[in-house]
Amino acid sequence: MAFEQSLSQIAPSVSEAVTRERDRQESTLGMIASENHVSKAVLEAQGSVLTNxxxxxxxxxxxxxxxxxxxxxxxxxxxxxxxxxxxxxxxxxxxxxxxxxxxxxxxxxxxxxxxxxxxxxxxxxxxxxxxxxxxxxxxxxxxxxxxxxxxxxxxxxxxxxxxxxxxxxxxxxxxxxxxxxxxxxxxxxxxxxxxxxxxxxxxxxxxxxxxxxxxxxxxxxxxxxxxxxxxxxxxxxxxxxxxxxxxxxxxxxxxxxxxxxxxxxxxxxxxxxxxxQTAEFEAYAEQVVSNAKRLASRFEAGGLSLVSGGTDKHLMLVDLRDSHPELTGKAAESALNDVGIIVNKNTVPGETRSPMVTSGIRVGTPALTTRGFGGTEMETVADLIVDVLDSPDDDRVRDRVTSTVDELCEEFPIYE
CATH class of the missing domain: 3.40.640.10 (Type I PLP-dependent aspartate aminotransferase-like (Major domain))
Known part of the structure; x- marks a missing residue:
């Protein structure tokens, strides 16, 4: 009976897409500020019979x-x-x-x-x-x-x-x-x-x-x-x-x-x-903000301009117009995506480009902090991002950054 079959049996194309998405998350650095990785307990609850x-x-x-x-x-x-x-x-x-x-x-x-x-x-x-x-x-x-x-x-x-x-x-x-x-x-x-x-x-x-x-x-x-x-x-x-x-x-x-x-x-x-409600979560939240400040500081040291000059929380907005006036947010998002660093294009104050192109990128730390990244790793990631933005078409840079991203993902898995 179809009712008793697994997802891979009844809808193999859906099963394959789910598997590929899990692999994508495990093999890339998720830095979209509105995304995170939930625990196995939350996954279990959301996949429960309560859906019925x-x-x-x-x-x-x-x-x-x-x-x-x-x-x-x-x-x-x-x-x-x-x-x-x-x-x-x-x-x-x-x-x-x-x-x-x-x-x-x-x-x-x-x-x-x-x-x-x-x-x-x-x-x-x-x-x-x-x-x-x-x-x-x-x-x-x-x-x-x-x-x-x-x-x-x-x-x-x-x-x-x-x-x-x-x-x-x-x-x-x-x-x-x-x-x-x-x-x-x-x-x-x-x-x-x-x-x-x-x-x-x-x-x-x-x-x-x-x-x-x-x-x-x-x-x-x-x-x-x-x-x-x-x-x-x-x-x-x-x-x-x-x-x-x-x-x-x-x-x-x-x-x-x-x-x-x-x-x-x-x-x-x-x-x-x-x-x-746990002390572990409080420590996590503190690390999210600490990581964001560390990332922002490293960005500025690498020559990037940040809206408001930094951050108080988990995200920052990189305004590319000063450091990379010809590089759009869309192009920056694509170049970073190609090396396994996932951010999103974003409008900036005084934006002159369309919302689908933009002059900035939004970068966040919640998901990487969930994986266990600390300040040292955030500085490494910041340097990788700066390198890609500085040379988005350089194959040697892309290969080196991709290799480092792979190493970080292996060191900090999401679901072991």
Whole structure:
């Protein structure tokens, strides 16, 4: 019977693609800031029989029978997240960080209300109001930018802009801003203009859980995040909010924006949140930031320009226009990919090229830190990247870098 056959038997092409992807991850250096490698425990949870269970509703209040065990799993995820973030209310059902943002918008805004958020080319995110995203199509969006000279957000300028725009919600958070947000100051600005504050911590969820990055929970009515980046849990999102918004948020997610929750992913979240409560995870998060600072310093020593001159967290944005004006982000990404170093092209403040070409690359340390890389290895990787960017068409450089990447991957396997 097909039901009893393995993946390789029933769908060999899918099985082969999965195997090749595992081999790709093992044999390359993953430096995309929004990616990580989960533990075997999280993989086990996400590949479990919970994928079979429909569980529309919430623990203790489902639309289907037979939910007693998935209720346990979801409540564990909720309780652990509540403890990790010192939260009043947590919803763990969003399928992604974008779905989490959607839930907040649906709970707090009406179509046509005004969002004030960081511009995409300055480090923001599609779901903060870009015109190609639902958020930019349903709401009126105004955007703030980083100071072109410093690469930092000018909070006095943001306060003045908020007074002028009179937004209904101010969004803090980003996909490519390398500095910590001043959540307290943004909360004050939002209060002054009678707006909500939504802090999107998608990239730094794990760093905040570990206590090494400032938390916005006491300074924002709503906090959203991804659960598969620096926190290394099941793929998806979560919403943290003040208790008075709990019913509105829960209703906005189900039945407002989603149907049945992905219970196998919620199990992965529960497992990852348990790992995040350990001293081992705190040490990991500290190493992520230490590695990023070491990498950034080495980049600058190698002649690369970094937006804002460095990083406070797990990622940095390399602006190629000063050091390599003819090299696009797309070309840099491709050249590095060819030698087994995986980064992504990224727009930079004042970008003149298209988002599909760009003038920069975004580089992150979470995945390599998970593999066990320390400061010495990060300096080696930085030198490899600089060498490739300096000579992207030199076969001797490419061969040497590829050989070193192979050695590093063998020394630091993901899944032994």
């Amino acid at each position: 269970k429909y569980a529309e509703g919430y623990p203790g209040n489902r639309y289907y029978g037979g939910c007693q065990h998935v209720d346990t799993v979801e409540q564990l995820a909720i309780d652990r997240a509540t403890e990790l973030f010192d939260a009043e209310h947590v919803n763990v059902q969003p399928h992604s960080g974008t779905q989490a943002n959607m839930g907040v918008y649906f709970a707090a805004l009406e179509p046509g209300d005004t969002i004030l958020s960081l511009a995409l080319s300055h480090g923001g995110h599609l779901s903060h109001g870009h015109t190609v995203n639902f958020s930019g199509q349903l709401y009126d969006v105004e955007q703030y930018e980083v100071d072109p000279e410093t690469g930092y957000i000018d909070y006095d300028e943001l306060a003045a802009q908020a007074l002028d725009v009179d937004p209904d919600i101010i969004v803090s958070g980003s996909s490519a801003y390398p500095r910590e947000f001043d959540f307290e100051r943004i909360g004050e600005i939002a209060h002054e203009v009678d707006a909500y504050h939504l802090a999107d911590i998608a990239h730094v969820t794990g760093l905040i859980a570990a206590g090494i990055h400032a938390s916005p929970v006491e300074h924002a009515e709503f906090v959203t995040g991804s659960t598969h980046k620096t926190i290394r849990a099941g793929r998806g999102g979560l919403i943290i909010c003040d208790e008075k918004f709990a019913d509105d948020v829960d209703s906005a997610i189900f039945p407002g924006a989603q149907g049945g929750p992905l219970m196998h992913n919620i199990a992965g979240k529960a497992a990852g949140f348990a790992e995040a």
